[in-house]
Amino acid sequence: MRVAENLNRALHGLLESDPRVHVLGEDIADPYGGAFKITKGLSTRFPDRVLPTPLSEGAIVGAAAGLALGGEAAIAEIMFGDFAALAFDQLVNFAAKSVSMYGRPVPLPMIVRCPMGGRRGYGPTHSQSLQKHFVGVPGLDLYETSPFHDAGALLPDVLARAVPAVLFEDKVLYAQRMFEDGAVDDLFAFDLVGDGPGVARVYVDDPEVFDCVLIAPGGMAERALGAMRRLLLEQEIVCALLVPARLHPFDVEAPLPTLERAGVVCVAEEGTAGGTWGAEVAHRIHERLWAGLRRPVRLIHSADSVVPTAGHLEERVLVQESTIFEAVVEAVRD
Amino acid sequence: MTADLEPAPTAGAAGADPLPRLGDDDLKLLLTIRHFERKLLDLFGQGALNGTTHTCLGQEYVPVALRTLLEPRDFVFSNHRGHGHYLARYEDPAGLLAEIMGREGAVCRGVGGSQHILRDRYLSTGVQGQSLPVAVGMAIHLRRREPGALACAYIGDGTWGEGAVYEALNMAALWRLPLLVVVEHNGVAQSTPTTAQMAGTIAGRAAAFGVEHHRVGTADVAAIRRELAPRVARVRAGDGPLVAEFATHRVGPHSKGDDTRPPGVIREAEEADWYRRYAAAHPEHHSRWDAVARDLVERVAADVAARPPSDWDAPCA
Numbered sequence: 304m305r306v307a308e309n310l311n312r313a314l315h316g317l318l319e320s321d322p323r324v325h326v327l328g329e330d331i332a333d334p335y336g337g338a339f340k341i342t343k344g345l346s347t348r349f350p351d352r353v354l355p356t357p358l359s360e361g362a363i364v365g366a367a368a369g370l371a372l373g374g375e376a377a378i379a380e381i382m383f384g385d386f387a388a389l390a391f392d393q394l395v396n397f398a399a400k401s402v403s404m405y406g407r408p409v410p411l412p413m414i415v416r417c418p419m420g421g422r423r424g425y426g427p428t429h430s431q432s433l434q435k436h437f438v439g440v441p442g443l444d445l446y447e448t449s450p451f452h453d454a455g456a457l458l459p460d461v462l463a464r465a466v467p468a469v470l471f472e473d474k475v476l477y478a479q480r481m482f483e484d485g486a487v488d489d490l491f492a493f494d495l496v497g498d499g500p501g502v503a504r505v506y507v508d509d510p511e512v513f514d515c516v517l518i519a520p521g522g523m524a525e526r527a528l529g530a531m532r533r534l535l536l537e538q539e540i541v542c543a544l545l546v547p548a549r550l551h552p553f554d555v556e557a558p559l560p561t562l563e564r565a566g567v568v569c570v571a572e573e574g575t576a577g578g579t580w581g582a583e584v585a586h587r588i589h590e591r592l593w594a595g596l597r598r599p600v601r602l603i604h605s606a607d608s609v610v611p612t613a614g615h616l617e618e619r620v621l622v623q624e625s626t627i628f629e630a631v632v633e634a635v636r637d
Numbered sequence: 638m639t640a641d642l643e644p645a646p647t648a649g650a651a652g653a654d655p656l657p658r659l660g661d662d663d664l665k666l667l668l669t670i671r672h673f674e675r676k677l678l679d680l681f682g683q684g685a686l687n688g689t690t691h692t693c694l695g696q697e698y699v700p701v702a703l704r705t706l707l708e709p710r711d712f713v714f715s716n717h718r719g720h721g722h723y724l725a726r727y728e729d730p731a732g733l734l735a736e737i738m739g740r741e742g743a744v745c746r747g748v749g750g751s752q753h754i755l756r757d758r759y760l761s762t763g764v765q766g767q768s769l770p771v772a773v774g775m776a777i778h779l780r781r782r783e784p785g786a787l788a789c790a791y792i793g794d795g796t797w798g799e800g801a802v803y804e805a806l807n808m809a810a811l812w813r814l815p816l817l818v819v820v821e822h823n824g825v826a827q828s829t830p831t832t833a834q835m836a837g838t839i840a841g842r843a844a845a846f847g848v849e850h851h852r853v854g855t856a857d858v859a860a861i862r863r864e865l866a867p868r869v870a871r872v873r874a875g876d877g878p879l880v881a882e883f884a885t886h887r888v889g890p891h892s893k894g895d896d897t898r899p900p901g902v903i904r905e906a907e908e909a910d911w912y913r914r915y916a917a918a919h920p921e922h923h924s925r926w927d928a929v930a931r932d933l934v935e936r937v938a939a940d941v942a943a944r945p946p947s948d949w950d951a952p953c954a
């Protein structure tokens with residue numbers, strides 16, 4: 304099953320099983336079914352609870368929060384996650400504040416879905432990875448779609464926590480297949496550690512034997528796996544990969560047994576340099592494991608640049624499989 | 638949907654008409670809000686309050702008039718100038734003052750303060766325009782689960798500069814949502830006169846969305862209720878949103894001690910003040926309840942000030 308279909312099925316399942324759930328967003332209704340077709344079929348089956356909206360990102364997220372405040376649950380789709388910037392106030396100053404600023408916890412089950420990332424040639428305003436701008440907002444949880452985490456389990460779990468959440472979805476990942484039953488390919492296997500959606504742990508033969516631990520969000524997993532394959536075959540460097548479903552707050556406890564064995568840790572993400580998610584992850588790891596590390600956590604991220612449209616230019620800016628490969632070689636051999 | 642295209646000047650509005658005798662309840666509530674707000678400015682002056690506050694001096698009659706038109710099942714969204722909105726709904730000066738002073742018994746444990754309050758179906762936030770989209774979501778919910786209930790959002794004239802207002806109005810009109818937008822048009826936003834920050838009129842903007850607009854130009858509580866009752870009933874019945882624009886006056890400062898309006902404008906607001914006009918028209922009724930309200934607020938203030946600080950299971954740095 305492709306990731307897009309997995310997400311689409313999850314939304315169907317949510318609307319089916321939870322009568323509180325509403326889905327809002329631009330162009331999400333059939334027959335169009337959303338810019339990336341993730342909402343296909345929803346409006347036909349659930350016309351009352353699937354609300355195609357005007358081009359109003361702020362009000363889409365605000366209305367989602369209003370629904371949640373009233374006791375419903377809401378999934379808002381931002382057509383291109385870049386436009387979440389227009390909903391920053393509703394997310395940061397309303398939704399995330401409302402769960403705590405009234406002196407008692409206020410449940411707000413809502414998820415803002417943000418298709419992110421480049422490699423589709425959409426250019427500087429439609430290709431970004433804005434995760435880092437939402438890191439560290441009290442009362443706002445950040446998730447990322449991954450080929451290891453079934454959205455059918457993830458979405459209900461996030462809504463049940465009733466903390467406003469942003470779900471980042473890598474646009475290229477949509478067309479890739481989900482990994483199921485613990486198998487990635489001929490070389491790699493995976494399991495899930497930790498509570499809830501948990502952290503996917505990808506390994507070669509033994510999850511406890513490796514030279515380096517790579518941490519990457521779902522959208523970076525494919526490139527990380529490609530790099531890991533080359534590292535093994537060309538350099539005999541064994542990597543384990545951790546893919547957390549929840550980016551923030553980053554749960555350092557769940558994969559701790561793996562991290563404790565790692566002398567070398569690299570964090571890869573598509574976001575551009577400066578104030579990155581990886582820097583936050585590194586900090587959390589340093590706090591817990593500084594003494595056991597051979598060197599500080601190595602950050603791998605895109606260049607400090609806009610994301611160009613032309614393919615050859617975009618490739619220069621964004622993290623590639625080779626970027627990860629080279630960084631790991633350097634970190635391990637250092 | 639009809640739209641009232643009449644411009645909405647503030648000057649002279651709600652200031653010249655005679656004020657008929659009020660019911661005791663309404664008068665007591667109006668005066669309680671007045672004395673509550675004055676007390677706050679007092680306490681600020683003494684350095685007894687932390688942060689800032691925005692009083693609704695001069696505008697008390699707006700939520701008091703709306704009180705009987707709103708029902709417990711309605712969800713009210715308030716703003717930075719919300720003490721009157723809260724007191725008209727709950728008559729709980731102690732809880733509100735405790736919130737503002739950070740004392741035991743605070744509605745939100747002192748976390749929210751003057752402009753961030755949540756109680757049952759009442760919520761205020763301090764970011765202008767932010768509540769309207771949220772009210773849209775709430776209106777979708779209410780229409781689905783409790784037909785006949787409405788979402789009511791108070792905003793000022795200055796807030797019509799925020800894009801969120803238009804995103805929400807558009808949605809509310811498109812989807813014919815039960816949304817009542819109450820505009821307290823006091824002619825000024827912080828220090829900026831409306832004439833320097835609004836092109837066109839609120840009526841014209843509502844008309845652009847096909848949203849019904851009604852201008853209230855009086856402080857006569859009974860007359861306001863008569864005018865608005867059938868219009869609010871139409872909102873409940875599913876005819877779509879209503880913008881009720883009150884031409885009113887801010888008698889006090891924006892927050893505290895920051896009134897930079899020219900003396901003539903301030904004088905005009907003071908002359909239009911319902912408090913002064915009611916005292917002139919009904920001196921005996923006014924003074925009887927004025928004493929009661931003043932006394933009530935004094936007692937509440939003494940009680941709250943003597944309480945221990947509010948507690949919150951806060952995460953610590």
Ligand SMILES: Cc1ncc(C[n+]2csc(CCOP(=O)(O)OP(=O)(O)O)c2C)c(N)n1
Nearest residue numbers: 717718763764765793794795796825826827
């Ligand atoms: C988004 C935003 N911008 C600016 C402010 C600062 N601010 C608080 S009240 C206010 C004026 C609001 O004017 P108006 O809507 O007319 O209401 P009034 O104060 O007159 O009641 C301003 C600028 C704010 N709270 N939120």
